[in-house]
Amino acid sequence: MSCVATFAIFPLKQSGEDSLAPYVARALQIVKDSGVPYQLGPMGTALEGDYVEIMDVIRQCHDELRKDCDRVYLTVAIDSKAGEGGRIQQKVSHVGELLK
Amino acid sequence: MSCVATFAIFPLKQSGEDSLAPYVARALQIVKDSGVPYQLGPMGTALEGDYVEIMDVIRQCHDELRKDCDRVYLTVAIDSKAGEGGRIQQKVSHVGELLK
Amino acid sequence: MSCVATFAIFPLKQSGEDSLAPYVARALQIVKDSGVPYQLGPMGTALEGDYVEIMDVIRQCHDELRKDCDRVYLTVAIDSKAGEGGRIQQKVSHVGELLK
């Protein structure tokens, strides 16, 4: 099984902070430390792994932000497919090859 | 903690099935059996509970569809907030009261 | 063509406001005034219509919140299908009939 997921997480009530970047950085540190393949994008972070593995990383990000944020918003999209991994790169390269 | 989530799940390669409703019904049966408060909508199902509880229900829905679907797409949005539950109804009624 | 959409919109920097409900109510007023079939849910509002019609309603909601919100977050999911309308109710009732 290969699950490719993308998630975005941010506080809905930040206290004074003008930018969301510090919150995203805290979540990304957890992703990085987890060892799963990932790719940071402008609107979310893509991960690849099995379902339980990537959902566990996302739960840790949620718990980290909830430490000091009363309200957190999280979106996740998952493409879960039978077969081998390595799709985080393949999905992009397959499309690229088909472009004129 | 109260997490209100909405999720949508469906196969990306269905075999012959013309409608997605049978797949959604299988997921909804799991939600119903879980005992968490829920609300079925036209584009997704809303759940309320603590983070681990609702994510576990969603994982069961994923595993159920992956039994016979090679590829499944899942989206989840979560509003996770300190404080008491009962928000699945309150969120709708608060907005209703503010409408002219 | 029938498009059933669900959307959620809220400010990322609210000034003092403790609840998001006043913002959601402003968007919902626009939806209501538009005359398109809609259904308010705990995590978003569902709409039905043709693509251009519902996207125009959502744009008006965006423009309304941006009047006094420096930063607004919007998510939309659309299920766009050939054939007749009335799906905002049908999608829910079809699933309900399949449940034990």
Place this chain on the structure above:
Amino acid sequence: MSCVATFAIFPLKQSGEDSLAPYVARALQIVKDSGVPYQLGPMGTALEGDYVEIMDVIRQCHDELRKDCDRVYLTVAIDSKAGEGGRIQQKVSHVGELLK
């Protein structure tokens, strides 16, 4: 105003096609031809521009796929902010600088 959006679009009933990549490539060609800054990711394509501009590109992608797909699913998330553009790169680099 700078809107950074990410969108994913795919058919819900593909006829025989085993991969979604050809559909994504058709949408991406439209994005590329539009001239808006974009970034292809494993789970969606990020765009930057003003609200009307990027929503028009996404509508063209929808119309292209609906030419031969009876049912299309589309998700969009938009971060709409007062101020200057160039955020499609900045959002990623700001987070990167904050990582250990």
